[in-house]
Amino acid sequence: MKTEILTVGTEILLGQIIDSNSSYIAQELLANGIDLYGVSTVGDNLYRIVDAIRYSLSKCDALIVTGGLGPTQDDITRNAVAMVMGVDLVENKYLKDLISKFFADRNRPMPENNLLQAMVPEGAEFIEQKLGTAPGLICPVGNKVIYCLPGVPYEMKEMLNRSVIPDILGKAQLTKHMKFVTVATWGLSESRVAELLSDEFNRLESMQKEGREYIPSIAFLANISTGIKIRVSLSGEDEIKVNEILRDEVDRVASVLGESVFSTDSETLEQVIHRICTEKSITIGLVESLTGGMIASRIVDVPGASKYFKGSIVAYDTEIKRSILKIQASEVVSEAAVIEMAKSGLELLTCDICLSISGVGGPEKQEGKDPGTVYIGLAADTAKFSKVNLNPVELKLYGSRDTIRQMATTSALDLLRRRLTHF
Amino acid sequence: MKTEILTVGTEILLGQIIDSNSSYIAQELLANGIDLYGVSTVGDNLYRIVDAIRYSLSKCDALIVTGGLGPTQDDITRNAVAMVMGVDLVENKYLKDLISKFFADRNRPMPENNLLQAMVPEGAEFIEQKLGTAPGLICPVGNKVIYCLPGVPYEMKEMLNRSVIPDILGKAQLTKHMKFVTVATWGLSESRVAELLSDEFNRLESMQKEGREYIPSIAFLANISTGIKIRVSLSGEDEIKVNEILRDEVDRVASVLGESVFSTDSETLEQVIHRICTEKSITIGLVESLTGGMIASRIVDVPGASKYFKGSIVAYDTEIKRSILKIQASEVVSEAAVIEMAKSGLELLTCDICLSISGVGGPEKQEGKDPGTVYIGLAADTAKFSKVNLNPVELKLYGSRDTIRQMATTSALDLLRRRLTHF
Numbered sequence: 021m022k023t024e025i026l027t028v029g030t031e032i033l034l035g036q037i038i039d040s041n042s043s044y045i046a047q048e049l050l051a052n053g054i055d056l057y058g059v060s061t062v063g064d065n066l067y068r069i070v071d072a073i074r075y076s077l078s079k080c081d082a083l084i085v086t087g088g089l090g091p092t093q094d095d096i097t098r099n100a101v102a103m104v105m106g107v108d109l110v111e112n113k114y115l116k117d118l119i120s121k122f123f124a125d126r127n128r129p130m131p132e133n134n135l136l137q138a139m140v141p142e143g144a145e146f147i148e149q150k151l152g153t154a155p156g157l158i159c160p161v162g163n164k165v166i167y168c169l170p171g172v173p174y175e176m177k178e179m180l181n182r183s184v185i186p187d188i189l190g191k192a193q194l195t196k197h198m199k200f201v202t203v204a205t206w207g208l209s210e211s212r213v214a215e216l217l218s219d220e221f222n223r224l225e226s227m228q229k230e231g232r233e234y235i236p237s238i239a240f241l242a243n244i245s246t247g248i249k250i251r252v253s254l255s256g257e258d259e260i261k262v263n264e265i266l267r268d269e270v271d272r273v274a275s276v277l278g279e280s281v282f283s284t285d286s287e288t289l290e291q292v293i294h295r296i297c298t299e300k301s302i303t304i305g306l307v308e309s310l311t312g313g314m315i316a317s318r319i320v321d322v323p324g325a326s327k328y329f330k331g332s333i334v335a336y337d338t339e340i341k342r343s344i345l346k347i348q349a350s351e352v353v354s355e356a357a358v359i360e361m362a363k364s365g366l367e368l369l370t371c372d373i374c375l376s377i378s379g380v381g382g383p384e385k386q387e388g389k390d391p392g393t394v395y396i397g398l399a400a401d402t403a404k405f406s407k408v409n410l411n412p413v414e415l416k417l418y419g420s421r422d423t424i425r426q427m428a429t430t431s432a433l434d435l436l437r438r439r440l441t442h443f
Numbered sequence: 444m445k446t447e448i449l450t451v452g453t454e455i456l457l458g459q460i461i462d463s464n465s466s467y468i469a470q471e472l473l474a475n476g477i478d479l480y481g482v483s484t485v486g487d488n489l490y491r492i493v494d495a496i497r498y499s500l501s502k503c504d505a506l507i508v509t510g511g512l513g514p515t516q517d518d519i520t521r522n523a524v525a526m527v528m529g530v531d532l533v534e535n536k537y538l539k540d541l542i543s544k545f546f547a548d549r550n551r552p553m554p555e556n557n558l559l560q561a562m563v564p565e566g567a568e569f570i571e572q573k574l575g576t577a578p579g580l581i582c583p584v585g586n587k588v589i590y591c592l593p594g595v596p597y598e599m600k601e602m603l604n605r606s607v608i609p610d611i612l613g614k615a616q617l618t619k620h621m622k623f624v625t626v627a628t629w630g631l632s633e634s635r636v637a638e639l640l641s642d643e644f645n646r647l648e649s650m651q652k653e654g655r656e657y658i659p660s661i662a663f664l665a666n667i668s669t670g671i672k673i674r675v676s677l678s679g680e681d682e683i684k685v686n687e688i689l690r691d692e693v694d695r696v697a698s699v700l701g702e703s704v705f706s707t708d709s710e711t712l713e714q715v716i717h718r719i720c721t722e723k724s725i726t727i728g729l730v731e732s733l734t735g736g737m738i739a740s741r742i743v744d745v746p747g748a749s750k751y752f753k754g755s756i757v758a759y760d761t762e763i764k765r766s767i768l769k770i771q772a773s774e775v776v777s778e779a780a781v782i783e784m785a786k787s788g789l790e791l792l793t794c795d796i797c798l799s800i801s802g803v804g805g806p807e808k809q810e811g812k813d814p815g816t817v818y819i820g821l822a823a824d825t826a827k828f829s830k831v832n833l834n835p836v837e838l839k840l841y842g843s844r845d846t847i848r849q850m851a852t853t854s855a856l857d858l859l860r861r862r863l864t865h866f
Binding site for chain 1: 454455456457458460461462463465466467468469470471472473479480481482483484485486491494495498502623625632633634635637638644662663664665666667672674729731734735736737738739740742743744746748749752753754755756757758759760761762763766767791792793804805806839841842843844845846848
C-alpha cells in the first residue's frame with residue numbers, strides 16, 4: 021500500500037508557515053508500517069489542486085490531502101476532489117445538523133459560510149468532526165482512495181488516528197510489522213551520541229554483511245528543547261520476534277548512553293518528573309528568573325500536575341527578587357543568588373523541594389556575564405532528602421536568546437529528574 | 444517566471460525532520476517577486492527522483508532541488524539530474540582541487556567518497572561551495588533550468604542568496620514587485636472574519652470582472668495561539684502604485700475588523716504590549732493559575748521585557764492561592780477569586796497593573812465547572828488608570844487541555860492590549 025501526502029495552502033508556498041502536518045503524518049504512517057512515497061504542496065488554486073491530486077494519485081494507492089476544508093472562499097479542496105472524482109458536491113443533512121449544533125452549543129450564531137462544510141462529493145463518505153466544524157472525507161477513485169483532512173493540526177491528528185490509519189490498514193491487510201522505540205536523552209551532543217554508539221553501528225553493519233534478517237536500524241533526531249532522540253526501528257513478519265529483538269537493541273543503546281537517557285517509552289521529561297513525584301509523594305516548587313515561567317508551563321502541561329506542583333515565583337525584576345524573595349547576594353546571576361532563591365521558594369511555596377534558576381538570556385551581558393551563563397539551585401528539607409545532591413550547577417549555553425531560554429528550561433527539568441532519581 | 448521546489452531525502456518522508464528549507468526558499472522567492480507554484484518531497488530513489496524532477500519541471504520554468512548532493516551512496520541527485528538532461532557526469536578538476544583543499548586546510552584526510560562531489564552533469568555550471576564540500580549546480584534543460592543545492596540549511600541559504608536568486612532574476616528580467624501585509628487579529632472566528640469581509644471580497648471580485656489591474660488578493664491563516672491572520676497581497680510593475688493600493692486595502696480590511704486587529708506590521712501581541720508599556724512607562728505583573736507561567740513566558744520572549752515586567756506568581760495549588768495571595772473567595776475558579784488574585788499581585792509585585800487568570804484546563808471538571816471556563820481579572824491604581832476598564836471577564840473556550848491553555852494565554856495578552864490601549 022503506497023501512500024502520498026498533498027498539502028493545500030498558499031500560506032505554505034509563501035513560507036508563512038512550515039508544513040508540520042506532513043511530518044506528523046509521515047511518522048504515524050511509518051509507525052504503522054505504511055510506505056510513504058512523496059509529499060507535495062500546492063496553493064489555493066482549483067486547477068492546480070486538481071492537477072496535483074491527479075499526479076499524486078497516479079503514484080500511490082492512497083492519497084492523504086490536508087487543508088482547504090475550512091468555511092471560507094479560498095477553501096476549495098472539496099471542489100477539487102469532486103472534479104477528480106467526476107461528481108457533484110451534495111449537501112449532507114447529518115453534517116449540516118452537526119455544524120448547526122456546534123454553534124448552538126456555544127451560543128454563537130452560525131455564519132452562513134459554515135454550511136459549505138456540509139457539502140460532500142457524491143459517493144464519498146465523511147469522517148465525523150469531533151473538535152472543529154470541518155468533517156473529513158473518504159473519497160474512492162477507481163480502486164484508489166483520497167482522504168481529505170482539515171489543516172488545523174489537532175483536528176487533523178485526531179481524524180488521522182481515529183479514522184484514516186485504521187482505514188488504510190484495513191484496506192492493506194498489512195502483514196509486516198514495523199515497530200520503533202525512541203530513546204530520549206538530554207545532556208549529550210549529537211556527535212558524542214554518535215561516538216558512543218559507533219561500536220553498535222559496526223555490529224549492526226557486520227550483521228547486514230552476513231545477510232542476517234531482523235536487523236534493527238538506528239537514526240538520530242536532534243531538537244534544542246527535547247534533546248537528542250535515538251530511534252531504533254525494526255520490521256518483519258513475526259511480531260513477537262520483532263518486539264524481542266527491538267527490546268534487546270533498545271537496552272544496548274540505553275546502557276551505552278547511561279544516565280543521559282530519560283525515557284525509552286516516549287515519556288517526556290515533565291512526564292518522568294510527574295511519575296517520580298506522584299510515586300514518591302514529593303511536592304515541588306520553582307523560582308524562575310531567566311526562564312520567566314517556561315519551566316512551570318512545561319510542568320503543568322501534564323494533566324494532574326496540581327497533585328505535586330505548588331507553583332512558581334517568576335521574579336523577573338531584580339527589585340522583586342529582593343522584596344519577595346529577600347535575596348541578599350549582590351549579583352542576581354550567581355550561585356549564591358540561586359541558593360537563596362531556592363530557599364525562599366521552599367518556604368513561600370511550602371513544597372518538599374524547590375528548584376531555582378537565574379541567568380543571562382542576552383543579547384546583552386548582565387553583571388559582566390556573557391549570554392548563556394546560567395545557574396540552577398535546589399533547596400529541600402535536608403533530613404528527608406539526605407540522599408539527594410542539592411549542590412547548585414553552572415551551565416554555559418550557546419545560541420539565540422530563545423535557544424538559551426529553551427535549553428535552560430530543559431536543563432533544569434533534567435537536573436530535577438536526575439537528582440530525584442536518587443531520592 | 445514560475446518556480447517549483449523539490450526536496451530530496453528519505454528522512455523527511457520518515458517524519459524525522461521537518462522540511463524547513465522549502466519554507467526559507469519560499470520566503471526568499473516571495474520577497475524577490477518570484478512566483479512559487481509547488482513544493483514536493485521525494486525519497487532517495489533514483490527513478491522516483493527522475494520522475495519527480497520531470498513532473499515538477501513540466502509545471503515551471505525554474506526548479507530548485509535541495510538535498511542529495513552529499514558524499515554518500517544515497518546522495519544521487521546529480522545522477523538523477525544528469526538522466527533528466529540526457530548527459531553523463533564528468534569530473535571537474537577545479538572542484539576536485541577545491542574539495543581536496545577543504546580537507547587539507549583542516550588537516551583531515553579526505554574520504555575517497557568526497558570526490559563524488561566533483562562530478563558535474565555535462566553542460567551544467569557549478570556554484571562554488573563556500574561553506575561545505577558540496578558545490579551547487581545550474582543545469583539547463585531546453586529553455587528551462589534546474590538548480591541543485593545542498594540540503595544542509597546554512598550551505599543551502601548561502602548559495603540560494605548568492606547565486607540562485609540573482610540568476611533567476613537575471614533570466615526573468617523581473618520588473619514585477621510583489622508585496623504583502625499581514626493583518627493580525629484575536630477574538631474573531633475564521634468564519635466571522637470571512638463574513639465581515641464578504642463585501643470587500645465582492646468589491647475585489649467585481650474589479651476583477653471589469654478587467655482592472657492592481658487588484659489585491661486576500662487570504663486567511665488561522666492559528667490557535669496567534670489568532671486569525673489576514674494576508675493582503677498585490678503585485679505589479681509600478682512599485683509606488685503597489686505600495687499605495689496595498690496600504691489602502693489594508694486600511695479597509697483593518698477598519699472592518701475593528702478592535703480585533705492588533706497589528707498590521709507583523710508585531711506579535713507581546714510586542715504590542717512591550718511597545719505600549721515602554722511608551723507609557725507602565726509596569727505590569729501577573730498572577731497565573733490555569734496558564735501556569737505561559738503568559739509570563741510569552742511576555743519575556745521580547746528582549747527588554749525587564750524594563751516593565753515585574754514577574755508572575757504562578758499559584759497552581761489552591762493552598763498557595765490562600766497562603767501567598769490570601770484569597771478568601773470560596774471558589775478559586777470565579778470572578779471573585781481573580782479580582783482578589785489581581786489585587787494581591789498588584790501589592791506583592793509592586794506593579795502599575797496586574798492581570799490574573801484562573802480556569803479549568805480539564806480533562807476533568809473543577810468546582811462543578813466545565814473545562815474551558817476561564818476568568819481573567821485586572822487590578823491597578825484606580826486613580827492613575829481611571830480611563831481603563833478593570834472589570835473581570837469570563838471566557839468559554841473549547842478544545843483539548845493544551846488548546847484551552849494556549850487560547851487562555853493569548854486571550855489574556857489580548858485583553859491587556861485592548862485595555863491598555865485606552866490608558
